[in-house]
Amino acid sequence: MKKPLTLANAETATFECTFGRGCEGLCCKNGEPSATEVERLRIEAVLPRAMELMRPVARDAIEQLGWLTDEIKLGHPMVRVADEWCVFFNEGCVLHKLGAQEGDFSKYKPIQCSLFPLEPNGDGSWYVRQWDVDGEEWDLFCLNPENSAKRAAESLAPELAVAAQLPADFAWETA
Numbered sequence: 430m431k432k433p434l435t436l437a438n439a440e441t442a443t444f445e446c447t448f449g450r451g452c453e454g455l456c457c458k459n460g461e462p463s464a465t466e467v468e469r470l471r472i473e474a475v476l477p478r479a480m481e482l483m484r485p486v487a488r489d490a491i492e493q494l495g496w497l498t499d500e501i502k503l504g505h506p507m508v509r510v511a512d513e514w515c516v517f518f519n520e521g522c523v524l525h526k527l528g529a530q531e532g533d534f535s536k537y538k539p540i541q542c543s544l545f546p547l548e549p550n551g552d553g554s555w556y557v558r559q560w561d562v563d564g565e566e567w568d569l570f571c572l573n574p575e576n577s578a579k580r581a582a583e584s585l586a587p588e589l590a591v592a593a594q595l596p597a598d599f600a601w602e603t604a
């Protein structure tokens with residue numbers, strides 16, 4: 430039986446996603462995820478449906494160059510950006526929407542996106558990215574622990590449920 434997931438900063442971390450309520454989706458503007466080979470195949474399979482929901486500029490970029498770039502991040506090729514936003518962003522993540530329609534928001538999104546802002550410690554435990562934790566470098570406002578009083582251990586329940594399904598030695602590079 431799997432052990433319950435440990436969140437190292439559960440007592441102190443706060444987080445609240447305000448997408449659509451003040452945040453226009455900034456994590457999809459400068460998050461720049463990469464995709465594993467398994468994710469590449471999964472996204473390729475759903476790409477025709479995703480393309481129908483995309484911004485025209487993103488569709489054009491994909492038709493000309495593909496949705497993956499040659500740049501490597503965390504061991505995997507990065508998802509393309511078009512006009513400053515991830516190609517899969519169009520007033521929200523189209524991969525998220527397609528997965529949610531099938532009952533699982535994480536079904537098609539890269540795992541880096543599905544888990545954000547969770548980070549593995551490498552020993553089976555996780556922590557919530559916060560400006561004051563482990564030298565966090567991303568200046569994204571929602572990582573400021575003073576941005577919200579909501580306990581991350583509760584507000585991140587969907588992301589924690591995804592993390593709980595992963596092996597104890599999960600690492601981005603070997604995902």
Ligand code: SF4
Pocket residue numbers: 456457458460461462508515516517518519521522523524525538539542
């Ligand atoms: S794949 Fe989706 S969640 Fe991830 S950055 Fe792109 S639009 Fe955002």
